[in-house]
Amino acid sequence: MKFQAIQGEGWLLTKAEQLINWGRSRSPWPFPYGTACCGIELMCALASGYDMARFGAERVAFTPRQCDVLIEAGTITKKMVPVLKRIYAQMAEPKWVIAVGACACSGGVFRTYSTQQGIGSVIPVDIYIPGCPPRPEGILYALLKLIDKIEADHPLYKQRPKLIEALEAYK
Amino acid sequence: MSLKDRVADILGKDLVALNEFRGDLCIEVPKGRIVQVLAKLKEEGGFDFLSDLFGVDNLDLYAKAAKKKKKSQEESEDTGETKGKESVQPRFEVIYLLLSLSTNERLQVMVRVPEDDLELPTVTGLWKAANWPEREVFDMFGIRFKGHPNLRRLLMWDEFQDHPLRKDYPLEGKGEERHLNYDIA
Numbered sequence: 432m433k434f435q436a437i438q439g440e441g442w443l444l445t446k447a448e449q450l451i452n453w454g455r456s457r458s459p460w461p462f463p464y465g466t467a468c469c470g471i472e473l474m475c476a477l478a479s480g481y482d483m484a485r486f487g488a489e490r491v492a493f494t495p496r497q498c499d500v501l502i503e504a505g506t507i508t509k510k511m512v513p514v515l516k517r518i519y520a521q522m523a524e525p526k527w528v529i530a531v532g533a534c535a536c537s538g539g540v541f542r543t544y545s546t547q548q549g550i551g552s553v554i555p556v557d558i559y560i561p562g563c564p565p566r567p568e569g570i571l572y573a574l575l576k577l578i579d580k581i582e583a584d585h586p587l588y589k590q591r592p593k594l595i596e597a598l599e600a601y602k
Numbered sequence: 603m604s605l606k607d608r609v610a611d612i613l614g615k616d617l618v619a620l621n622e623f624r625g626d627l628c629i630e631v632p633k634g635r636i637v638q639v640l641a642k643l644k645e646e647g648g649f650d651f652l653s654d655l656f657g658v659d660n661l662d663l664y665a666k667a668a669k670k671k672k673k674s675q676e677e678s679e680d681t682g683e684t685k686g687k688e689s690v691q692p693r694f695e696v697i698y699l700l701l702s703l704s705t706n707e708r709l710q711v712m713v714r715v716p717e718d719d720l721e722l723p724t725v726t727g728l729w730k731a732a733n734w735p736e737r738e739v740f741d742m743f744g745i746r747f748k749g750h751p752n753l754r755r756l757l758m759w760d761e762f763q764d765h766p767l768r769k770d771y772p773l774e775g776k777g778e779e780r781h782l783n784y785d786i787a
């Protein structure tokens with residue numbers, strides 16, 4: 432984020448998009464959707480040893496209404512797919528999804544009648560982490576990648592015509 | 603008196619076959635008498651604990667064995683020998699694993715279930731622990747348990763049509779998907 436100080440102390444000049452991205456990228460609160468052994472690695476990444484809170488994943492939200500990043504760690508059975516869809520639908524925009532581990536990415540070793548072959552066919556996924564299970568470093572790396580992605584985003588792009596219209600009214 | 607003799611003594615005529623392998627005793631009993639047999643083993647044999655209950659599908663096993671037998675029969679016909687009538691084994695088995703908590707003895711009780719009569723009486727009256735395993739066997743093999751208090755699918759969802767542990771069900775499924783319609787209040 433680029434700031435420019437003008438007219439001494441107390442004033443900073445920046446773009447609205449950059450300000451929004453700054454806020455979003457520094458507080459990606461996770462929703463821990465741990466369904467298998469990847470969930471253990473996720474717990475490890477969240478706990479004091481690796482401390483995911485260093486990168487803004489400060490508070491683990493156990494309600495989808497109060498989180499930004501759905502971290503899907505583990506196997507998703509076909510029986511569970513409607514639940515996952517509903518959890519994702521309950522999250523408020525903006526929302527992102529990280530698929531942790533082979534099972535969440537592609538079904539992993541469970542190429543069977545009961546396992547969803549990757550959650551990418553059910554909900555949109557931003558970051559895929561390979562591994563069975565991935566190490567906590569992998570999960571932290573994915574979070575950093577997600578932060579990069581958030582910072583490169585243009586949150587006001589769709590609202591641009593409306594904003595221009597609103598600004599025109601002040602002229 | 604060894605466990606083998608005791609079991610033979612308790613069951614008498616109900617004992618169809620008895621097999622011992624490395625100290626594990628496995629007995630086969632007739633399908634129609636399963637509840638009476640298990641009740642006798644519980645009351646007189648002291649097997650007061652049902653560890654598990656599960657099904658087996660022997661579809662390929664017996665098909666292969668029949669083929670092999672036919673082949674060997676053809677060979678033996680050349681020498682002029684004739685064998686008895688070929689016995690067709692029922693496709694499914696249900697196995698009850700019993701444990702005696704007082705003597706720490708284990709017993710496998712097997713009952714064969716033919717494909718055209720997929721019904722067994724429930725043993726939930728003897729052991730409440732049979733409730734979920736019987737639901738699982740129904741879910742996976744389609745064997746119905748008569749008199750079961752709540753015979754619904756245990757692992758797959760209710761709308762699922764097939765019985766996935768049957769050998770003729772493809773491993774990767776038939777493309778079933780679960781859909782839920784939530785009530786929007």
